[in-house]
Amino acid sequence: xxxxxxxxxxxxxxxxxxxxxxxxxxxxxxxxxxxxxxxxxxxxxxxxxxxxxxxxxxxxxxxxxxxxxxxxxxxxxxxxxxxxxxxxxxxxxxxxxxxxxxxxxxxxxxxxxxxxxxxxxxxxxxxxxxxxxxxxxxxxxxxxxxxxxxxxxxxxxxxxxxxxxxxxxxxxxxxxxxxxxxxxxxxxxxxxxxxxxxxxxxxxxxxxxxxxxxxxxxxxxxxxxxxxxxxxxxxxxxxxxxxxxxxxxxxxxxxxxxxxxxxxxxxxxxxxxxxxxxxxxxxxxxxxxxxxxxxxxxxxxxxxxxxxxxxxxxxxxxxxxxxxxxxxxxxxxxxxxxxxxxxxxxxxxxxxxxxxxxxxxxxxxx
Amino acid sequence: xxxxxxxxxxxxxxxxxxxxxxxxxxxxxxxxxxxxxxxxxxxxxxxxxxxxxxxxxxxxxxxxxxxxxxxxxxxxxxxxxxxxxxxxxxxxxxxxxxxxxxxxxxxxxxxxxxxxxxxxxxxxxxxxxxxxxxxxxxxxxxxxxxxxxxxxxxxxxxxxxxxxxxxxxxxxxxxxxxxxxxxxxxxxxxxxxxxxxxxxxxxxxxxxxxxxxxxxxxxxxxxxxxxxxxxxxxxxxxxxxxxxxxxxxxxxxxxxxxxxxxxxxxxxxxxxxxxxxxxxxxxxxxxxxxxxxxxxxxxxxxxxxxxxxxxxxxxxxxxxxxxxxxxxxxxxxxxxxxxxxxxxxxxxxxxxxxxxxxxxxxxxxx
Numbered sequence: 103x104x105x106x107x108x109x110x111x112x113x114x115x116x117x118x119x120x121x122x123x124x125x126x127x128x129x130x131x132x133x134x135x136x137x138x139x140x141x142x143x144x145x146x147x148x149x150x151x152x153x154x155x156x157x158x159x160x161x162x163x164x165x166x167x168x169x170x171x172x173x174x175x176x177x178x179x180x181x182x183x184x185x186x187x188x189x190x191x192x193x194x195x196x197x198x199x200x201x202x203x204x205x206x207x208x209x210x211x212x213x214x215x216x217x218x219x220x221x222x223x224x225x226x227x228x229x230x231x232x233x234x235x236x237x238x239x240x241x242x243x244x245x246x247x248x249x250x251x252x253x254x255x256x257x258x259x260x261x262x263x264x265x266x267x268x269x270x271x272x273x274x275x276x277x278x279x280x281x282x283x284x285x286x287x288x289x290x291x292x293x294x295x296x297x298x299x300x301x302x303x304x305x306x307x308x309x310x311x312x313x314x315x316x317x318x319x320x321x322x323x324x325x326x327x328x329x330x331x332x333x334x335x336x337x338x339x340x341x342x343x344x345x346x347x348x349x350x351x352x353x354x355x356x357x358x359x360x361x362x363x364x365x366x367x368x369x370x371x372x373x374x375x376x377x378x379x380x381x382x383x384x385x386x387x388x389x390x391x392x393x394x395x396x397x398x399x400x401x402x403x404x405x406x407x408x409x410x411x412x413x414x415x416x417x418x419x420x421x422x423x424x425x426x427x428x429x430x431x432x433x434x435x436x437x438x439x440x441x442x443x444x445x446x447x448x449x450x451x452x453x454x455x456x457x458x459x460x461x462x463x464x465x466x467x468x
Numbered sequence: 469x470x471x472x473x474x475x476x477x478x479x480x481x482x483x484x485x486x487x488x489x490x491x492x493x494x495x496x497x498x499x500x501x502x503x504x505x506x507x508x509x510x511x512x513x514x515x516x517x518x519x520x521x522x523x524x525x526x527x528x529x530x531x532x533x534x535x536x537x538x539x540x541x542x543x544x545x546x547x548x549x550x551x552x553x554x555x556x557x558x559x560x561x562x563x564x565x566x567x568x569x570x571x572x573x574x575x576x577x578x579x580x581x582x583x584x585x586x587x588x589x590x591x592x593x594x595x596x597x598x599x600x601x602x603x604x605x606x607x608x609x610x611x612x613x614x615x616x617x618x619x620x621x622x623x624x625x626x627x628x629x630x631x632x633x634x635x636x637x638x639x640x641x642x643x644x645x646x647x648x649x650x651x652x653x654x655x656x657x658x659x660x661x662x663x664x665x666x667x668x669x670x671x672x673x674x675x676x677x678x679x680x681x682x683x684x685x686x687x688x689x690x691x692x693x694x695x696x697x698x699x700x701x702x703x704x705x706x707x708x709x710x711x712x713x714x715x716x717x718x719x720x721x722x723x724x725x726x727x728x729x730x731x732x733x734x735x736x737x738x739x740x741x742x743x744x745x746x747x748x749x750x751x752x753x754x755x756x757x758x759x760x761x762x763x764x765x766x767x768x769x770x771x772x773x774x775x776x777x778x779x780x781x782x783x784x785x786x787x788x789x790x791x792x793x794x795x796x797x798x799x800x801x802x803x804x805x806x807x808x809x810x811x812x813x814x815x816x817x818x819x820x821x822x823x824x825x826x827x828x829x830x831x832x833x834x
Contacts, residue, residue, distance in 0.1 A: 107711045111526050131522035141514045144723060148510035156497035157692045160477050185551050185695075188718035219715045326523045327722035329551075345473045349585045352554035355721040356693035357510060 108215040109419065109438045116423055117432035125459040127449040128432045130262065130406050132324035134380065136365070137373050140323055143364030147357045158356045160348040162332070166363045173366075174306055174315070176334050182347055183332050183354045187292045187318035190333040191256075192220055192350075193343045194314040197335070198254035198286045199226045200342070208247055208255040210239055212439035214262050214290070226253060232442060237264025237400065241275030245282075252285040260293040260302060263409055263439050263448045265402020270303035277305065280312040286339075287313040292331070295322035295374050298382055299403035311336040319362045321406075322374065330358040381406065384451040391460025395467050409436065409446045412467050417447045429466035431459045474581040475785065475804045482789055483798035491825040493815040494798045496628065496772050498690035500746065502731070503739050506689055509730030513723045524722045526714040528698070532729045539732075540672055540681070542700050548713055549698050549720045553658045553684035556699040557622075558586055558716075559709045560680040563701070564620035564652045565592045566708070574613055574621040576605055578805035580628050580656070592619060598808060603630025603766065607641030611648075618651040626659040626668060629775055629805050629814045631768020636669035643671065646678040652705075653679040658697070661688035661740050664748055665769035677702040685728045687772075688740065696724040747772065750817040757826025761833050775802065775812045778833050783813045795832035797825045 110129050117124045147154070161167065162183025171178040184190040195217075199205060207221045211230040218228045231247050233239050244255060255276055259268040268276075273289070280287040289305035294317065305313045318331030335343050385401065388408055392399045398411040410433075415421055417436025425447070426432045436446030453459065476495045483490045513520070527533065528549025537544040550556040561583075565571060573587045577596040584594045597613050599605050610621060621642055625634040634642075639655070646653040655671035660683065671679045684697030701709050751767065754774055758765045764777040776799075781787055783802025791813070792798045802812030819825065 107714055111714070129523065131519070133518060135518045136521050144510055144514035148507045148514070152499060152501045152690060153497070155502050155691045155693050157495065185717045185721070186719075189716060192716050216715065216718075219711075223712060223715050324518060325521045327521050327719065329717070329719065329721040345585075346589060348473055348477070349582065349589050350555060350558050350716060351551045351695070352582075353552075353693065353695065355551070355695040355724050357723055358721050 108219055110434065113422060113432065113434060117426050120426050122427070123430055124426055125431050125453055125455045125462070127451070127453060127459060128434055130321065130450050131326050131452055132321060132377070133452050133454060134324050134377055136324045137369040139368035140325065140361045140365035143361030144357060146364065147360045155356070158353050158359060160353045161344050162354060163356070163359045163363065166359050169363060169366050170332055174334060176306065177337070180334050180337060180340050181332055182335065182340065182343055183330065183359060184347065185331070185351055185354050186320055186329040187290065187316055187331040188216065189347070189351065190316035190318065190331045191216065191288070191290055193346055194286070194288045194316055194333055195220050195226070195254060195256065196224055196346055197314070197339050197343050198288065199224050201253065203284045204251040204253035206251045206253060208244060208252055210257060211441055212263055212436070212443040214258050215438050217256050230440060233264065233266070237261050237266025239268060239272060241272055241279065244276060245279050248279050248283050248285065250283060252283045254286045254288050255280055256288045256290065258290040260297055260404025262293065262405050263407045263443070265400055265405050265407055267297055267299045267302050267403040269301055270307060273303050273305050274308050277308040277310045277313050281310060285312065288316065289313060290316045292316070292318050292321050293405040296378060296381060296406065297404045298378060298385070302404060306334065311338060314339070323362065323365055324377070328358045328361070329355060330362045381451060384456045388449070388451060388456045388460050391457065391464055395464035397467065406450045406452050408449050408451060409443060410449060411446045415467070416445050417443060422447060425466070429462050431462050474585055476800065479788060479798065479800060483792050486792050488793070489796055490792055491797050491819055491821045491828070493817070493819060493825060494800055496687065496816050497692050497818055498687060498743070499818050499820060500690050500743055502690045503735040505734035506691065506727045506731035509727030510723060512730065513726045521722070524719050524725060526719045527710050528720060529722070529725045529729065532725050535729060535732050536698055540700060542672065543703070546700050546703060546706050547698055548701065548706065548709055549696065549725060550713065551697070551717055551720050552686055552695040553656065553682055553697040554582065555713070555717065556682035556684065556697045557582065557654070557656055559712055560652070560654045560682055560699050561586050561592070561620060561622065562590055562712055563680070563705050563709050564654065565590050567619065569650045570617040570619035572617045572619060574610060574618055576623060577807055578629055578809045580624050581804050583622050596806060599630065599632070603627050603632025605634060605638060607638055607645065610642060611645050614645050614649050614651065616649060618649045620652045620654050621646055622654045622656065624656040626663055626770025628659065628771050629773045629809070631766055631771050631773055633663055633665045633668050633769040635667055636673060639669045639671050640674050643674040643676045643679050647676060651678065654682065655679060656682045658682070658684050658687050659771040662744060662747060662772065663770045664744060664751070668770060672700065677704065680705070689728065689731055690743070694724045694727070695721060696728045747817060750822045754815065754817060754822045754826050757823065757830055761830035763829070763833065772816045772818050774815050774817060775809060776815060777812045781833070782811050783809060788813060791832070795828045797828050
């Protein structure tokens, strides 16, 4: 079996190997500092007794699960601490496909490319539901696409790549569609700390046994390399998910869990506010420059991304490589995110050089 | 689908919840110190620039892959850095089952219980090949069991739970059986640093496109909670394994990779020798005491474990709980490792209280 491997690492490698200065706007790696308490947690961990270097509980360190559960208003038993959001989504989708309630996964178009890749790997099939120009998902379109064959509906809010934030009404209706077909709504909320609209609504606001919420500290704490995330399962689905987690990974890295727990407890809200402020400023800077260049673009309500369309320059891998070599700006080809965005290029605003990148693009497309 | 979840964590929880002092000999968690350079690596990592907290390459940090490859005599391209030995075995078994070359996995009896659990999870079937009283595997028995349906042969040397170390001739013949049926030999060598016999032979000594070697730093560096391991694939199988790794976990924790790399470079061989010496002494202490108690036992050539059989006291979960409550010694039920060891209890010699544990057992069975 061959899976479609997401292109992120390939484009990053190409950009790193370029013969010139390239501004990296490929992947959602924050360029700002992790919380001081996260660094401090790693330092503290390094000096712990030997037994603290051994297996944590498979489902996660209890204090961390309790801290997550308290913040999310769920029972700690529902929480599995995972190797980042990646494993959280993998466990959620595996659970959906193993319930003997369909083999189809409903995804959005555009889509975060790991979801279709995971679907194929897990033996499921993908059906894509289009979104509006501003990235909103119409629940009635999802209702029309859903059937007895639907195992799960996977959404991402705030959304990568569109920047859309789904309102509570959408989340409520998506859960209802899942319930109507004995499917699961899987809501990937990894950008929840980067809601720029104050309209973000977690799927947890809708009480149901038919929704799984996934998340991670990768973006909120600027530590995509730490690999600590979590999934919140309905009580009757969590045991099987814990089994798969144990059989695949045994457990999630313990120094990472220790550091995240320390950061959750000790980080002032100002840390998160500052990061949102910075992101807001970058959105304005980048989109103002795109205005000047005459490009069409999306203005995100959340997450890190701006999609831009340049006249006569479709979002192919080839064109993205050309932008790297000739303009010195690395983005992601829109075609990586699905049919609807083949004309677009995605730029991640996680570099202090956003203004310079925009100037380079303006000059290149002049 | 329900998988058989290995019992380790359940028994550990029972032991931890006991109302009395219990000597923990359940799981293979070393009780000795990690290398000083590993702790130092974590401290150094805590002070790195923000970009070092972001995604490492999915297949692992290049310098770590190069260091592993140099030590194992393979191409760095063949190395995937995994979330511990657990993920390494998962990737290896998934690869074997997805080659359209059979759905059966040949395992030994007794067996490390994660292997049959992973097999079921991955949609394969298990066939068990018995081993001799001292844990040796007769390659001709494997040859007799193998067929066109065989996707993989999974072995563990030095062995958990028997302590057997397979000689080079065995490894060579196992690879030949795999080749004869277009199957893969998967050799889990996580206890390679605890060969007490000097007869350990890695499957890497046999050049073949039909073998995968898995390993981890969990045991050799006494860091089962760090979750850094690796798998070495034949060149034509590695790309698909990297894809699955990316789709399941995205990447392996970066501070862990940094710390392991530092420890690989800076740790004197005396560290590993000291740990082997300690283990050898514990084997003598424990088995001498078992002699006194009249129990039958295995004397390991490698790994951490002694299997003991007490008259009229089969190795059930119930009896193991009784030993926890009444003798204050926690082991693993032999029945967890397969049909052939239902009469036995496994004790992990990873506590400084080995002598005391043996005395408690002697007293209990008097």
